[in-house]
Amino acid sequence: MKRYPGDAVSGLAPADSLFARLRTACRKEWDGYVAHSFVQRLGDGSLREDCFRHYLGQDYLFLIHFARAYALAAYKSEGLDNLRAAGMGMAAILDEMGLHVKLCQGWGINAKELESLPEAKATMAYTRYVLEKGLSGDLLDLHVALAPCVVGYAEIGLALKDKATDDHPYAQWIREYAGEGYQEVARTSVHTLDRLLSERAGPGRMESLIRTFRQATILEADFWQMGLDLAD
Template identity: 50%
Template sequence: MAQGAWEDFGAEGGLFRRLRADCAKDWRAYTWHEFCRRLSDGSLPLVAFQDFLIQDYLFLIQFARAKALAVFKAESLEAMREKTESISAILAETTLHLKYCAEWGIPEATVRRTAESAETVSYTRYVIDRGLAGDILDLEVALAPCTVGYGEVALRILADPARKVQGNPYQGWIDAYAGEDYQKLARAAAARIDALGVSHGGEARFAMLAATFGEAARLEQRFWQQGLDAARP
């Protein structure tokens, strides 16, 4: 199980922590959304989780496209290789995601014929747009709230006094993001933001980068919220 606290993502004084602090209210609203709290205590309605799973599958497809753009924008051969590997991992995850959906009673045919929601479209296209308009730092800052944020969500759940472990139907999802592999991925993404902040003039561009980061956090909130809304009459 994961060690450390979410405050440890990124280096002290580094760009990632500065971005997170700049939008602290929106960041907490995202990483401790009602959807997350109800994952923690096991009270999330099944229909809300099912809706999330389908839209998350559709999200992954667009996320892979954004990672492909990151290969094009990458600042080095090493970064290109790293991003290429991440694309392969995401595409493999889509296959696993379909199996996961099936375990929750959602056939593959249902997933594939579902349209992207407005929330999914607005979030994924925003990320891609920031990458098209800017450089690799702009794109990575737009991507980071997803990658790092899910790592933080998992750690917040582990620290939640109201957390339900025994009999929690969502414990498998929690374990996946609290696990060592994902936590390493999240910390590496935060460290990459710090490094690019130094090499690509993050200080001079902070206001614009903070606006991107904050908007991505707000779009993440809406992504959670659509799941809750699906469970309401």
């Protein structure tokens, strides 16, 4: 399997950050996610257009549930810093959804079609897992479950950035996640994890956080596979 450079995330997560520690502990699963065949084919432009359209539609539904997850984070917040962070996260997701609708329209999927799409099993599995972690755990559990998506897309965007030439079929998608706006969203997520760890971590907590991060990363790879399965 092709592996993207390990330093692609260095500007997002310092080596001593919680995110970097979780990523290292789950390296096999992480590589299976960020270097998935779907990502490689998207990067070199060989991904079939119907696979990409299917992924785009499901990603729209995915983002709806992630906005709900940030609303849950706001509900579970005990202080203004956490409440503000949840509000900023939800605003970022809603902004991303606006861009996503425009991207979908460019690929022939209108807003009415997006709203009527049935959820794929992979979409339900990951989004419900994140929400369940937020409901049964605390803010740290919820943000760890969100992190593979939030930070992983930023890492993938950086890894593919140089491939996004003007004639690349998926250049707009790559540039969206490689862009400074989304990179800042990812850096904020990394910072939030560290702040929550200092507030809420205790002896033995790391093992459960690794389990959550690993499972969320596996579900992210399954989401890529859902899009790729149309080509098989």
